[in-house]
Amino acid sequence: MSPQIDEKVEPIFQEVLKRNPGEVEFHQAVREVLESLGPVLVKHPEFADRKIIERICEPERQIIFRVPWQDDNGNVHINRGFRVEFNSSLGPFKGGLRFHPSVYLGIIKFLGFEQIFKNSLTGLPIGGGKGGSDFDPKGKSDNEIMRFCQSFMTELYRHLGEHTDVPAGDIGVGGREIGYMFGQYKRITNRYEPGVLTGKGLDWGGSLVRTEATGYGATFFVDAMLKVRKEAFDGKICSVSGSGNVAIYTIEKIHQLGGKCITCSDSNGVIYHEKGLDLNLIKQLKEVERRRIEDYAKYHKDAKYIPNGNIWEIPCQVAMPSATQNEINGKDAATLVKNGVIAVGEGANMPTTPEGVKVFLEANIAYGPGKAANAGGVATSALEMQQNACRDAWTFEYTEQRLAQIMKNIHDTCYQTAEEYGTPGNYVNGANIAGFIKVAKAMVAHGLI
Ligand SMILES: NC(=O)C1=CN([C@@H]2O[C@H](COP(=O)(O)OP(=O)(O)OC[C@H]3O[C@@H](n4cnc5c(N)ncnc54)[C@H](OP(=O)(O)O)[C@@H]3O)[C@@H](O)[C@H]2O)C=CC1
Numbered sequence: 001m002s003p004q005i006d007e008k009v010e011p012i013f014q015e016v017l018k019r020n021p022g023e024v025e026f027h028q029a030v031r032e033v034l035e036s037l038g039p040v041l042v043k044h045p046e047f048a049d050r051k052i053i054e055r056i057c058e059p060e061r062q063i064i065f066r067v068p069w070q071d072d073n074g075n076v077h078i079n080r081g082f083r084v085e086f087n088s089s090l091g092p093f094k095g096g097l098r099f100h101p102s103v104y105l106g107i108i109k110f111l112g113f114e115q116i117f118k119n120s121l122t123g124l125p126i127g128g129g130k131g132g133s134d135f136d137p138k139g140k141s142d143n144e145i146m147r148f149c150q151s152f153m154t155e156l157y158r159h160l161g162e163h164t165d166v167p168a169g170d171i172g173v174g175g176r177e178i179g180y181m182f183g184q185y186k187r188i189t190n191r192y193e194p195g196v197l198t199g200k201g202l203d204w205g206g207s208l209v210r211t212e213a214t215g216y217g218a219t220f221f222v223d224a225m226l227k228v229r230k231e232a233f234d235g236k237i238c239s240v241s242g243s244g245n246v247a248i249y250t251i252e253k254i255h256q257l258g259g260k261c262i263t264c265s266d267s268n269g270v271i272y273h274e275k276g277l278d279l280n281l282i283k284q285l286k287e288v289e290r291r292r293i294e295d296y297a298k299y300h301k302d303a304k305y306i307p308n309g310n311i312w313e314i315p316c317q318v319a320m321p322s323a324t325q326n327e328i329n330g331k332d333a334a335t336l337v338k339n340g341v342i343a344v345g346e347g348a349n350m351p352t353t354p355e356g357v358k359v360f361l362e363a364n365i366a367y368g369p370g371k372a373a374n375a376g377g378v379a380t381s382a383l384e385m386q387q388n389a390c391r392d393a394w395t396f397e398y399t400e401q402r403l404a405q406i407m408k409n410i411h412d413t414c415y416q417t418a419e420e421y422g423t424p425g426n427y428v429n430g431a432n433i434a435g436f437i438k439v440a441k442a443m444v445a446h447g448l449i
Protein backbone atom coordinates (compact mmCIF):
# COMPACT_ATOMS: atom_id res chain seq x y z
CA MET A 1 0.00 0.00 0.00
CA SER A 2 1.16 3.52 -0.68
CA PRO A 3 2.22 5.30 2.51
CA GLN A 4 1.35 8.68 1.04
CA ILE A 5 -1.95 9.41 2.68
CA ASP A 6 -1.82 12.90 4.23
CA GLU A 7 -1.70 13.08 8.03
CA LYS A 8 -4.85 15.25 8.13
CA VAL A 9 -6.70 12.72 5.97
CA GLU A 10 -5.43 9.52 7.63
CA PRO A 11 -7.84 9.70 10.64
CA ILE A 12 -10.74 10.01 8.20
CA PHE A 13 -9.60 6.86 6.44
CA GLN A 14 -9.22 5.04 9.78
CA GLU A 15 -12.82 5.98 10.61
CA VAL A 16 -13.98 4.62 7.21
CA LEU A 17 -12.25 1.30 8.02
CA LYS A 18 -13.97 1.18 11.41
CA ARG A 19 -17.43 2.08 10.15
CA ASN A 20 -17.39 -0.30 7.16
CA PRO A 21 -15.78 -3.54 8.38
CA GLY A 22 -14.92 -6.20 5.82
CA GLU A 23 -15.73 -4.04 2.77
CA VAL A 24 -12.26 -4.37 1.27
CA GLU A 25 -13.04 -3.07 -2.23
CA PHE A 26 -14.70 0.00 -0.71
CA HIS A 27 -11.65 0.60 1.51
CA GLN A 28 -9.39 0.33 -1.55
CA ALA A 29 -11.44 2.83 -3.57
CA VAL A 30 -11.65 5.31 -0.68
CA ARG A 31 -7.96 5.10 0.10
CA GLU A 32 -7.01 5.76 -3.50
CA VAL A 33 -9.08 8.95 -3.59
CA LEU A 34 -8.02 10.11 -0.12
CA GLU A 35 -4.35 9.74 -1.04
CA SER A 36 -4.84 12.55 -3.56
CA LEU A 37 -6.70 14.98 -1.30
CA GLY A 38 -4.10 16.30 1.18
CA PRO A 39 -3.06 19.27 -1.04
CA VAL A 40 -6.72 20.08 -1.75
CA LEU A 41 -7.36 20.75 1.94
CA VAL A 42 -4.45 23.19 1.96
CA LYS A 43 -5.99 25.19 -0.89
CA HIS A 44 -9.54 24.77 0.39
CA PRO A 45 -9.60 24.82 4.21
CA GLU A 46 -13.38 25.24 4.05
CA PHE A 47 -13.65 21.60 2.94
CA ALA A 48 -12.03 20.48 6.20
CA ASP A 49 -14.19 22.86 8.28
CA ARG A 50 -17.37 21.46 6.77
CA LYS A 51 -16.12 17.85 7.03
CA ILE A 52 -16.67 17.32 3.32
CA ILE A 53 -14.38 14.28 3.05
CA GLU A 54 -16.05 12.58 6.02
CA ARG A 55 -19.48 13.27 4.50
CA ILE A 56 -18.52 12.18 0.98
CA CYS A 57 -17.39 8.79 2.34
CA GLU A 58 -20.81 8.12 3.88
CA PRO A 59 -23.61 7.23 1.42
CA GLU A 60 -26.72 9.39 1.62
CA ARG A 61 -28.85 6.24 1.62
CA GLN A 62 -28.24 2.46 1.39
CA ILE A 63 -31.05 0.15 0.41
CA ILE A 64 -30.81 -3.64 0.86
CA PHE A 65 -33.74 -5.83 -0.04
CA ARG A 66 -34.92 -9.40 -0.64
CA VAL A 67 -35.44 -10.55 -4.23
CA PRO A 68 -37.47 -13.77 -4.38
CA TRP A 69 -37.97 -15.41 -7.77
CA GLN A 70 -38.97 -18.74 -9.27
CA ASP A 71 -36.95 -20.76 -11.78
CA ASP A 72 -38.44 -22.63 -14.74
CA ASN A 73 -38.93 -25.75 -12.61
CA GLY A 74 -40.94 -23.88 -10.01
CA ASN A 75 -38.13 -23.80 -7.42
CA VAL A 76 -37.97 -20.67 -5.28
CA HIS A 77 -34.72 -18.70 -4.97
CA ILE A 78 -33.86 -15.75 -2.76
CA ASN A 79 -31.26 -13.18 -3.78
CA ARG A 80 -30.20 -9.93 -2.20
CA GLY A 81 -30.67 -6.59 -3.94
CA PHE A 82 -28.74 -3.38 -3.28
CA ARG A 83 -28.90 0.26 -4.22
CA VAL A 84 -26.38 2.63 -2.67
CA GLU A 85 -27.41 6.24 -3.25
CA PHE A 86 -24.06 7.79 -2.56
CA ASN A 87 -24.12 11.46 -3.40
CA SER A 88 -26.71 13.70 -5.06
CA SER A 89 -24.90 17.05 -4.89
CA LEU A 90 -24.61 17.39 -8.67
CA GLY A 91 -27.83 15.69 -9.77
CA PRO A 92 -29.96 12.57 -9.31
CA PHE A 93 -28.08 9.46 -8.20
CA LYS A 94 -26.72 7.83 -11.36
CA GLY A 95 -24.90 4.57 -11.90
CA GLY A 96 -25.35 1.04 -13.11
CA LEU A 97 -26.72 -2.20 -11.70
CA ARG A 98 -24.47 -5.25 -11.47
CA PHE A 99 -25.81 -8.82 -11.40
CA HIS A 100 -22.97 -11.15 -10.42
CA PRO A 101 -22.59 -13.78 -7.67
CA SER A 102 -19.66 -11.84 -6.15
CA VAL A 103 -21.86 -8.82 -5.37
CA TYR A 104 -22.11 -7.72 -1.73
CA LEU A 105 -22.37 -4.34 -0.07
CA GLY A 106 -18.60 -3.65 -0.28
CA ILE A 107 -18.58 -4.04 -4.07
CA ILE A 108 -21.62 -1.82 -4.57
CA LYS A 109 -20.15 0.82 -2.25
CA PHE A 110 -16.81 0.88 -4.06
CA LEU A 111 -18.60 1.27 -7.38
CA GLY A 112 -20.94 3.95 -6.02
CA PHE A 113 -18.05 5.87 -4.48
CA GLU A 114 -16.08 5.84 -7.75
CA GLN A 115 -19.22 6.94 -9.56
CA ILE A 116 -19.41 10.21 -7.57
CA PHE A 117 -16.10 11.47 -8.98
CA LYS A 118 -16.54 9.94 -12.43
CA ASN A 119 -19.92 11.58 -12.88
CA SER A 120 -18.54 14.88 -11.65
CA LEU A 121 -15.75 14.68 -14.26
CA THR A 122 -18.28 14.35 -17.09
CA GLY A 123 -19.38 17.95 -16.42
CA LEU A 124 -23.01 16.78 -16.61
CA PRO A 125 -25.63 17.09 -13.85
CA ILE A 126 -25.49 13.60 -12.34
CA GLY A 127 -24.85 12.41 -8.80
CA GLY A 128 -23.31 9.04 -7.91
CA GLY A 129 -24.93 5.72 -7.06
CA LYS A 130 -24.73 2.02 -7.85
CA GLY A 131 -26.76 -1.10 -7.28
CA GLY A 132 -27.12 -4.73 -8.12
CA SER A 133 -27.61 -8.21 -6.82
CA ASP A 134 -25.73 -11.42 -6.07
CA PHE A 135 -27.98 -13.07 -8.69
CA ASP A 136 -25.96 -15.05 -11.29
CA PRO A 137 -27.46 -14.59 -14.78
CA LYS A 138 -25.20 -17.26 -16.30
CA GLY A 139 -27.11 -20.25 -17.59
CA LYS A 140 -30.52 -18.76 -16.77
CA SER A 141 -33.32 -18.89 -19.33
CA ASP A 142 -34.81 -15.72 -20.73
CA ASN A 143 -37.94 -16.25 -18.64
CA GLU A 144 -35.89 -16.67 -15.47
CA ILE A 145 -34.03 -13.42 -16.22
CA MET A 146 -37.36 -11.68 -16.76
CA ARG A 147 -38.86 -12.98 -13.51
CA PHE A 148 -35.77 -11.94 -11.59
CA CYS A 149 -35.73 -8.43 -13.11
CA GLN A 150 -39.42 -7.99 -12.36
CA SER A 151 -38.98 -9.05 -8.74
CA PHE A 152 -35.92 -6.80 -8.36
CA MET A 153 -37.82 -3.78 -9.71
CA THR A 154 -40.91 -4.56 -7.64
CA GLU A 155 -38.91 -3.42 -4.61
CA LEU A 156 -36.50 -0.92 -6.17
CA TYR A 157 -39.08 1.16 -8.07
CA ARG A 158 -40.11 3.15 -4.98
CA HIS A 159 -36.60 4.62 -4.72
CA LEU A 160 -36.25 5.62 -8.39
CA GLY A 161 -37.38 8.49 -10.56
CA GLU A 162 -35.92 10.69 -13.28
CA HIS A 163 -35.18 13.40 -10.68
CA THR A 164 -34.23 10.97 -7.91
CA ASP A 165 -32.20 7.95 -8.97
CA VAL A 166 -31.55 6.67 -12.49
CA PRO A 167 -29.92 3.22 -12.84
CA ALA A 168 -28.38 1.67 -15.98
CA GLY A 169 -26.42 -1.49 -16.80
CA ASP A 170 -23.10 -2.87 -15.58
CA ILE A 171 -21.75 -6.44 -15.42
CA GLY A 172 -24.58 -8.89 -16.14
CA VAL A 173 -27.09 -6.14 -16.96
CA GLY A 174 -27.52 -5.08 -20.58
CA GLY A 175 -30.34 -4.03 -22.89
CA ARG A 176 -32.47 -7.11 -22.22
CA GLU A 177 -32.45 -6.65 -18.44
CA ILE A 178 -33.05 -2.88 -18.69
CA GLY A 179 -36.08 -3.69 -20.88
CA TYR A 180 -37.61 -6.06 -18.32
CA MET A 181 -36.97 -3.60 -15.47
CA PHE A 182 -38.39 -0.68 -17.44
CA GLY A 183 -41.52 -2.69 -18.25
CA GLN A 184 -42.06 -3.55 -14.59
CA TYR A 185 -41.46 0.05 -13.47
CA LYS A 186 -44.03 1.29 -16.01
CA ARG A 187 -46.53 -1.33 -14.92
CA ILE A 188 -46.21 -0.65 -11.19
CA THR A 189 -46.17 3.16 -11.40
CA ASN A 190 -48.55 3.55 -14.34
CA ARG A 191 -46.09 6.12 -15.72
CA TYR A 192 -44.16 6.10 -18.99
CA GLU A 193 -41.07 7.75 -17.56
CA PRO A 194 -38.19 7.18 -20.00
CA GLY A 195 -35.71 9.15 -17.88
CA VAL A 196 -35.89 6.64 -15.02
CA LEU A 197 -33.43 4.18 -16.60
CA THR A 198 -30.74 4.53 -19.25
CA GLY A 199 -29.40 2.01 -21.72
CA LYS A 200 -32.93 1.56 -23.05
CA GLY A 201 -33.78 0.09 -26.46
CA LEU A 202 -33.60 2.49 -29.38
CA ASP A 203 -37.31 2.10 -30.14
CA TRP A 204 -38.45 3.13 -26.67
CA GLY A 205 -36.32 6.01 -25.44
CA GLY A 206 -32.76 4.76 -25.71
CA SER A 207 -29.90 6.78 -27.14
CA LEU A 208 -27.75 5.90 -30.10
CA VAL A 209 -24.12 5.34 -29.01
CA ARG A 210 -25.03 4.32 -25.41
CA THR A 211 -24.19 0.68 -26.23
CA GLU A 212 -20.83 1.69 -27.67
CA ALA A 213 -20.13 4.57 -25.29
CA THR A 214 -17.97 3.10 -22.54
CA GLY A 215 -15.61 1.30 -24.91
CA TYR A 216 -15.50 4.12 -27.43
CA GLY A 217 -15.01 6.67 -24.66
CA ALA A 218 -12.17 4.73 -23.04
CA THR A 219 -10.44 4.50 -26.40
CA PHE A 220 -10.89 8.26 -26.97
CA PHE A 221 -9.33 8.85 -23.55
CA VAL A 222 -6.30 6.68 -24.36
CA ASP A 223 -6.02 8.37 -27.75
CA ALA A 224 -5.80 11.73 -25.96
CA MET A 225 -3.11 10.41 -23.60
CA LEU A 226 -1.16 9.04 -26.56
CA LYS A 227 -1.39 12.37 -28.39
CA VAL A 228 0.19 14.17 -25.41
CA ARG A 229 3.14 11.81 -25.93
CA LYS A 230 3.13 12.35 -29.70
CA GLU A 231 1.88 8.81 -30.20
CA ALA A 232 -1.26 7.32 -31.80
CA PHE A 233 -3.22 4.04 -31.92
CA ASP A 234 -2.28 3.54 -35.55
CA GLY A 235 -0.19 0.37 -35.84
CA LYS A 236 -0.19 -0.35 -32.10
CA ILE A 237 -0.61 -3.88 -30.72
CA CYS A 238 -3.40 -3.72 -28.14
CA SER A 239 -4.70 -6.03 -25.48
CA VAL A 240 -8.27 -5.89 -24.14
CA SER A 241 -9.61 -8.12 -21.35
CA GLY A 242 -13.22 -9.26 -21.04
CA SER A 243 -15.61 -9.90 -23.90
CA GLY A 244 -18.69 -8.05 -22.69
CA ASN A 245 -20.12 -4.67 -23.57
CA VAL A 246 -17.09 -2.55 -22.69
CA ALA A 247 -14.54 -4.92 -24.23
CA ILE A 248 -16.41 -5.30 -27.53
CA TYR A 249 -16.72 -1.58 -28.22
CA THR A 250 -13.19 -0.88 -27.04
CA ILE A 251 -11.94 -3.38 -29.60
CA GLU A 252 -14.18 -1.81 -32.26
CA LYS A 253 -12.85 1.71 -31.71
CA ILE A 254 -9.23 0.54 -31.46
CA HIS A 255 -9.62 -1.11 -34.86
CA GLN A 256 -11.26 2.03 -36.29
CA LEU A 257 -8.26 4.06 -35.10
CA GLY A 258 -5.80 1.69 -36.77
CA GLY A 259 -4.70 -0.37 -33.76
CA LYS A 260 -4.63 -4.15 -33.76
CA CYS A 261 -6.30 -5.90 -30.85
CA ILE A 262 -4.96 -9.38 -30.23
CA THR A 263 -6.66 -10.56 -27.03
CA CYS A 264 -9.96 -10.81 -25.20
CA SER A 265 -11.17 -13.06 -22.38
CA ASP A 266 -13.87 -14.17 -19.99
CA SER A 267 -13.68 -15.55 -16.48
CA ASN A 268 -12.72 -18.99 -17.85
CA GLY A 269 -9.88 -18.12 -20.20
CA VAL A 270 -8.09 -15.98 -22.75
CA ILE A 271 -8.21 -15.74 -26.54
CA TYR A 272 -4.93 -14.80 -28.24
CA HIS A 273 -5.21 -14.10 -31.96
CA GLU A 274 -1.95 -12.70 -33.22
CA LYS A 275 -3.25 -11.58 -36.58
CA GLY A 276 -5.97 -9.47 -34.93
CA LEU A 277 -9.40 -10.28 -33.44
CA ASP A 278 -12.43 -11.00 -35.60
CA LEU A 279 -14.88 -8.63 -33.93
CA ASN A 280 -17.93 -9.73 -35.94
CA LEU A 281 -17.45 -13.23 -34.59
CA ILE A 282 -17.10 -11.97 -31.01
CA LYS A 283 -20.31 -9.95 -31.37
CA GLN A 284 -22.16 -12.96 -32.76
CA LEU A 285 -20.90 -15.26 -29.98
CA LYS A 286 -21.43 -12.84 -27.09
CA GLU A 287 -24.22 -10.44 -28.05
CA VAL A 288 -26.41 -12.78 -30.09
CA GLU A 289 -25.74 -16.35 -29.01
CA ARG A 290 -24.54 -15.62 -25.42
CA ARG A 291 -21.79 -18.25 -25.68
CA ARG A 292 -18.41 -18.55 -23.93
CA ILE A 293 -15.36 -16.91 -25.53
CA GLU A 294 -13.64 -20.31 -25.75
CA ASP A 295 -15.80 -20.98 -28.83
CA TYR A 296 -13.95 -18.25 -30.76
CA ALA A 297 -11.04 -20.66 -31.31
CA LYS A 298 -13.42 -23.18 -32.97
CA TYR A 299 -13.85 -20.75 -35.86
CA HIS A 300 -10.23 -19.52 -36.14
CA LYS A 301 -7.71 -22.32 -36.11
CA ASP A 302 -4.81 -19.84 -35.85
CA ALA A 303 -6.25 -18.37 -32.61
CA LYS A 304 -5.27 -19.82 -29.25
CA TYR A 305 -7.61 -20.37 -26.30
CA ILE A 306 -5.71 -20.44 -22.99
CA PRO A 307 -7.89 -21.82 -20.17
CA ASN A 308 -7.35 -19.75 -16.98
CA GLY A 309 -4.60 -17.91 -18.85
CA ASN A 310 -3.04 -14.65 -17.70
CA ILE A 311 -3.86 -12.15 -20.42
CA TRP A 312 -1.28 -9.61 -19.18
CA GLU A 313 1.60 -11.97 -20.00
CA ILE A 314 0.92 -11.45 -23.70
CA PRO A 315 3.10 -8.52 -24.86
CA CYS A 316 1.26 -5.41 -26.05
CA GLN A 317 1.81 -1.67 -26.40
CA VAL A 318 -1.61 -0.55 -25.17
CA ALA A 319 -3.57 -2.43 -22.50
CA MET A 320 -7.25 -1.80 -21.80
CA PRO A 321 -8.59 -3.90 -18.90
CA SER A 322 -12.34 -4.13 -19.49
CA ALA A 323 -13.57 -7.03 -17.34
CA THR A 324 -13.63 -6.45 -13.58
CA GLN A 325 -11.96 -5.03 -10.47
CA ASN A 326 -8.42 -5.99 -9.43
CA GLU A 327 -7.66 -7.95 -12.60
CA ILE A 328 -4.14 -6.43 -12.88
CA ASN A 329 -1.94 -6.96 -9.82
CA GLY A 330 1.54 -5.60 -9.14
CA LYS A 331 3.22 -8.52 -10.88
CA ASP A 332 0.99 -8.21 -13.98
CA ALA A 333 1.71 -4.48 -14.14
CA ALA A 334 5.45 -5.14 -13.94
CA THR A 335 5.12 -7.73 -16.74
CA LEU A 336 3.23 -5.26 -18.94
CA VAL A 337 5.87 -2.58 -18.35
CA LYS A 338 8.72 -5.04 -18.99
CA ASN A 339 7.05 -6.07 -22.26
CA GLY A 340 6.90 -2.48 -23.46
CA VAL A 341 3.39 -1.22 -22.68
CA ILE A 342 3.18 2.56 -23.20
CA ALA A 343 -0.44 3.20 -22.22
CA VAL A 344 -3.06 1.61 -19.98
CA GLY A 345 -6.67 2.82 -20.12
CA GLU A 346 -9.18 1.33 -17.71
CA GLY A 347 -12.51 0.42 -19.27
CA ALA A 348 -13.40 -1.54 -16.13
CA ASN A 349 -13.89 0.00 -12.69
CA MET A 350 -10.76 -0.25 -10.49
CA PRO A 351 -9.19 -3.09 -12.52
CA THR A 352 -5.70 -2.38 -11.18
CA THR A 353 -4.66 -3.12 -7.59
CA PRO A 354 -2.87 -0.35 -5.63
CA GLU A 355 0.41 -2.20 -6.18
CA GLY A 356 -0.23 -2.26 -9.93
CA VAL A 357 -1.10 1.45 -9.99
CA LYS A 358 2.18 2.19 -8.23
CA VAL A 359 4.12 0.23 -10.87
CA PHE A 360 2.44 2.15 -13.72
CA LEU A 361 2.99 5.55 -12.09
CA GLU A 362 6.63 4.81 -11.28
CA ALA A 363 7.24 3.60 -14.84
CA ASN A 364 5.78 6.91 -16.08
CA ILE A 365 3.59 5.24 -18.67
CA ALA A 366 0.33 6.91 -19.72
CA TYR A 367 -2.10 5.48 -17.15
CA GLY A 368 -5.79 6.46 -17.31
CA PRO A 369 -7.75 5.38 -14.21
CA GLY A 370 -11.27 4.02 -14.65
CA LYS A 371 -13.11 6.92 -13.10
CA ALA A 372 -11.79 9.13 -15.91
CA ALA A 373 -11.22 6.69 -18.78
CA ASN A 374 -14.53 4.81 -18.59
CA ALA A 375 -16.74 7.86 -17.93
CA GLY A 376 -18.07 7.82 -21.50
CA GLY A 377 -20.75 5.28 -20.61
CA VAL A 378 -22.36 7.30 -17.86
CA ALA A 379 -21.82 10.53 -19.83
CA THR A 380 -23.82 9.10 -22.71
CA SER A 381 -26.44 7.97 -20.21
CA ALA A 382 -26.73 11.63 -19.21
CA LEU A 383 -27.11 12.47 -22.91
CA GLU A 384 -29.87 9.86 -23.07
CA MET A 385 -31.58 11.64 -20.15
CA GLN A 386 -31.28 14.94 -22.03
CA GLN A 387 -32.93 13.42 -25.09
CA ASN A 388 -35.69 11.91 -22.93
CA ALA A 389 -36.32 15.22 -21.19
CA CYS A 390 -36.92 17.02 -24.47
CA ARG A 391 -38.53 14.00 -26.20
CA ASP A 392 -35.88 13.99 -28.88
CA ALA A 393 -33.53 11.45 -30.50
CA TRP A 394 -30.16 12.54 -31.82
CA THR A 395 -28.19 11.01 -34.70
CA PHE A 396 -25.34 8.60 -34.16
CA GLU A 397 -22.82 11.09 -35.57
CA TYR A 398 -23.94 13.95 -33.33
CA THR A 399 -24.05 11.79 -30.19
CA GLU A 400 -20.62 10.30 -30.86
CA GLN A 401 -19.24 13.78 -31.44
CA ARG A 402 -20.65 14.86 -28.04
CA LEU A 403 -19.06 11.78 -26.44
CA ALA A 404 -15.69 12.46 -28.07
CA GLN A 405 -15.75 16.07 -26.85
CA ILE A 406 -16.69 15.03 -23.31
CA MET A 407 -13.81 12.52 -23.20
CA LYS A 408 -11.37 15.14 -24.50
CA ASN A 409 -12.58 17.55 -21.80
CA ILE A 410 -12.18 14.89 -19.10
CA HIS A 411 -8.69 14.12 -20.32
CA ASP A 412 -7.69 17.78 -20.39
CA THR A 413 -9.22 18.47 -16.97
CA CYS A 414 -7.31 15.55 -15.41
CA TYR A 415 -4.09 16.50 -17.18
CA GLN A 416 -4.29 20.17 -16.17
CA THR A 417 -5.33 19.42 -12.59
CA ALA A 418 -2.41 17.02 -12.17
CA GLU A 419 -0.07 19.79 -13.33
CA GLU A 420 -1.69 22.40 -11.10
CA TYR A 421 -1.21 20.15 -8.06
CA GLY A 422 2.44 19.46 -8.82
CA THR A 423 2.15 15.92 -10.21
CA PRO A 424 2.35 16.33 -14.00
CA GLY A 425 1.21 13.32 -16.00
CA ASN A 426 -0.45 11.69 -12.97
CA TYR A 427 -4.04 11.16 -14.16
CA VAL A 428 -4.93 9.43 -10.89
CA ASN A 429 -4.36 12.62 -8.92
CA GLY A 430 -5.88 14.72 -11.70
CA ALA A 431 -9.10 12.67 -11.78
CA ASN A 432 -9.47 12.39 -8.00
CA ILE A 433 -8.84 16.08 -7.33
CA ALA A 434 -10.90 17.52 -10.20
CA GLY A 435 -13.78 15.10 -9.56
CA PHE A 436 -13.73 15.83 -5.83
CA ILE A 437 -13.53 19.64 -5.95
CA LYS A 438 -16.70 20.08 -7.97
CA VAL A 439 -18.74 17.86 -5.66
CA ALA A 440 -17.17 19.44 -2.56
CA LYS A 441 -18.06 22.96 -3.71
CA ALA A 442 -21.67 21.90 -4.32
CA MET A 443 -21.81 20.29 -0.86
CA VAL A 444 -20.53 23.47 0.76
CA ALA A 445 -23.14 25.49 -1.17
CA HIS A 446 -25.96 23.16 -0.10
CA GLY A 447 -25.22 23.49 3.61
CA LEU A 448 -25.08 20.75 6.22
CA ILE A 449 -27.35 18.07 4.78
N1 LIG B 1 -21.38 -1.16 -19.12
C1 LIG B 1 -20.97 0.08 -18.90
O1 LIG B 1 -21.48 1.05 -19.49
C2 LIG B 1 -19.84 0.33 -17.97
C3 LIG B 1 -19.11 -0.69 -17.42
N2 LIG B 1 -18.01 -0.41 -16.66
C4 LIG B 1 -17.20 -1.47 -16.09
O2 LIG B 1 -16.66 -2.27 -17.15
C5 LIG B 1 -16.44 -3.61 -16.70
C6 LIG B 1 -17.12 -4.57 -17.66
O3 LIG B 1 -18.52 -4.29 -17.68
P1 LIG B 1 -19.46 -4.73 -18.89
O4 LIG B 1 -18.66 -4.94 -20.10
O5 LIG B 1 -20.60 -3.80 -18.89
O6 LIG B 1 -20.01 -6.12 -18.35
P2 LIG B 1 -20.44 -7.42 -19.17
O7 LIG B 1 -21.26 -8.21 -18.24
O8 LIG B 1 -20.98 -7.04 -20.48
O9 LIG B 1 -19.05 -8.16 -19.44
C7 LIG B 1 -18.19 -8.45 -18.39
C8 LIG B 1 -16.99 -9.20 -18.93
O10 LIG B 1 -16.00 -9.28 -17.92
C9 LIG B 1 -15.82 -10.66 -17.54
N3 LIG B 1 -15.79 -10.78 -16.08
C10 LIG B 1 -16.74 -10.34 -15.22
N4 LIG B 1 -16.42 -10.66 -13.96
C11 LIG B 1 -15.25 -11.30 -14.04
C12 LIG B 1 -14.40 -11.87 -13.08
N5 LIG B 1 -14.70 -11.85 -11.76
N6 LIG B 1 -13.25 -12.43 -13.52
C13 LIG B 1 -12.94 -12.45 -14.85
N7 LIG B 1 -13.72 -11.94 -15.81
C14 LIG B 1 -14.86 -11.36 -15.40
C15 LIG B 1 -17.04 -11.37 -18.07
O11 LIG B 1 -16.74 -12.75 -18.25
P3 LIG B 1 -17.79 -13.88 -17.77
O12 LIG B 1 -18.85 -13.89 -18.84
O13 LIG B 1 -17.00 -15.12 -17.71
O14 LIG B 1 -18.31 -13.43 -16.44
C16 LIG B 1 -17.32 -10.62 -19.35
O15 LIG B 1 -16.48 -11.02 -20.37
C17 LIG B 1 -16.94 -3.64 -15.26
O16 LIG B 1 -15.86 -3.35 -14.40
C18 LIG B 1 -17.93 -2.47 -15.21
O17 LIG B 1 -18.12 -1.99 -13.92
C19 LIG B 1 -17.59 0.88 -16.45
C20 LIG B 1 -18.29 1.93 -16.97
C21 LIG B 1 -19.52 1.74 -17.68
Ligand SMILES: O=C(O)CCC(=O)C(=O)O
Nearest residue numbers: 095096168170377378381
Ligand atom coordinates in the same frame (compact mmCIF):
# COMPACT_ATOMS: atom_id res chain seq x y z
O1 LIG C 1 -24.66 4.67 -17.43
C1 LIG C 1 -24.73 4.66 -16.22
O2 LIG C 1 -25.58 5.25 -15.57
C2 LIG C 1 -23.77 3.85 -15.38
C3 LIG C 1 -22.54 3.38 -16.01
C4 LIG C 1 -21.75 2.68 -14.95
O3 LIG C 1 -22.27 1.83 -14.26
C5 LIG C 1 -20.39 3.08 -14.68
O4 LIG C 1 -19.98 4.15 -15.10
O5 LIG C 1 -19.67 2.32 -14.00
